[in-house]
Amino acid sequence: MDAFNFRHAAKVFDPDRKIPNSEFNTILDAARLSPTSFGTEPFQLLIVQSPEKRALFRDFTWGANGASNGTAGQLGTASHYVIVLSHTGATMKAGSEYLAKHNREVKQLPEDVVEMIHGAYSKFQDSDFHLETDAHITQWAARQAYIVLGNMMTAGALMGIDSCPIEGFELDKTEAVLRTEFGIDTRVYKPAVMVAFGYRADGPMFPKTRREMSDIVTWA
Numbered sequence: 001m002d003a004f005n006f007r008h009a010a011k012v013f014d015p016d017r018k019i020p021n022s023e024f025n026t027i028l029d030a031a032r033l034s035p036t037s038f039g040t041e042p043f044q045l046l047i048v049q050s051p052e053k054r055a056l057f058r059d060f061t062w063g064a065n066g067a068s069n070g071t072a073g074q075l076g077t078a079s080h081y082v083i084v085l086s087h088t089g090a091t092m093k094a095g096s097e098y099l100a101k102h103n104r105e106v107k108q109l110p111e112d113v114v115e116m117i118h119g120a121y122s123k124f125q126d127s128d129f130h131l132e133t134d135a136h137i138t139q140w141a142a143r144q145a146y147i148v149l150g151n152m153m154t155a156g157a158l159m160g161i162d163s164c165p166i167e168g169f170e171l172d173k174t175e176a177v178l179r180t181e182f183g184i185d186t187r188v189y190k191p192a193v194m195v196a197f198g199y200r201a202d203g204p205m206f207p208k209t210r211r212e213m214s215d216i217v218t219w220a
Contacts, residue, residue: 003154003157003158004154004157005208006157006160007153007154007156007157007162007163008162008200008204008208009163009164009165010074010162010163010164010196010198010200010201011073011074011164011202011205012072012073012074012077012200012201012202013074013077013078013079013162013196013198013199013200013201014077014198014199014200014201015072015076015077015201017079017198017199018079018198019079019080019161019197019198019199023159023161024079024080024197026155026159027152027155027156027159027161027197028045028152029155030151030152030154030155031043031045031148031151031152033151034147034148034151035147036144036147036148037140037144038117038120038121038124039107040087040092040099040102040144041102041106041144042086042087042091042092042141042144042145043084043085043086043087043141043144043145043148043192044084044085044087044189045082045083045084045085045148046082046083046085046178046182046184047080047081047082047083048081048082048083049080049081051076053181053182054075054076054081056177056181057075057169057174057177058075058076059173060169060170060173060174061075061166061168061169061170061174061194062166062168062169063075063164063166063168063169063194063196064076074164074166074196074198075196077198077201078164078196078197078198079197079198079199080196080197080198081194081195081196081197082152082194082195082196082197083178083191083194084145084148084149084191084192084193084194084195085145085184085189085190085191085192086138086141086142086144086145086189086190086191086192087138087141087188087189088134088137088138088141088187088188088189088190089133089134089137089138090134090187090188091188092137092140092141093125093134093137094118094121094122094125094126095118095122099118099121100114100118103117103118125137138190141190141192142190142192142193145192145193146192146193149165149193149195152195152197153165153195156197160199161197161198161199162197162198162199162200163195163196163197163198164195164196165193165194165195166193166194166195166196167193167194169191169194171191174191175190175191178191
């Protein structure tokens with residue numbers, strides 16, 4: 001509870017404080033060990049550390065400026081800046097080469113289990129969740145990426161590291177930069193969310209508020 005009460009969406013970080021490698025590696029391990037649907041791990045992490053590379057996103061990312069004071073914001077002050085990419089139908093469509101290889105080589109499943117999972121996964125996509133198009137599959141993969149996002153932020157908060165998730169970016173321009181400057185095939189990977197990590201420069205602008213438990217929970 002201390003970690004959850006500590007965490008807030010930090011708008012500006014202390015640019016002179018860097019997260020120790022060992023602690024950021026713990027955050028990355030929290031991502032790596034996160035649960036995903038069918039254990040498919042449909043995410044990749046792009047960590048953008050170069051100021052010159054970060055500047056490529058400045059004109060179309062809300063995290064480029066502070067809350068209202070025109071400062072460099074999360075993009076310019078964060079110790080670590082992560083773009084969470086979600087997979088698409090190119091890898092996540094039932095029967096894909098990626099999934100077959102993942103089940104055999106990463107999960108090390110025997111062939112009969114690989115075939116059983118393929119059948120269950122096909123049913124899940126086609127008739128249970130109606131993931132009928134590449135856009136549907138990409139949206140489903142992004143939901144898995146958000147599990148990763150939450151675990152990374154919570155792991156950071158447990159170590160006293162601040163964070164801010166960022167959905168405020170122009171998708172088309174972000175994809176163009178990922179293609180031209182980072183060599184990412186955006187037919188295979190799509191930017192789902194960004195997240196900045198570091199140490200807050202100032203306290204929260206407002207006290208933490210949430211709805212009452214009785215307003216969010218229904219027991220049946």
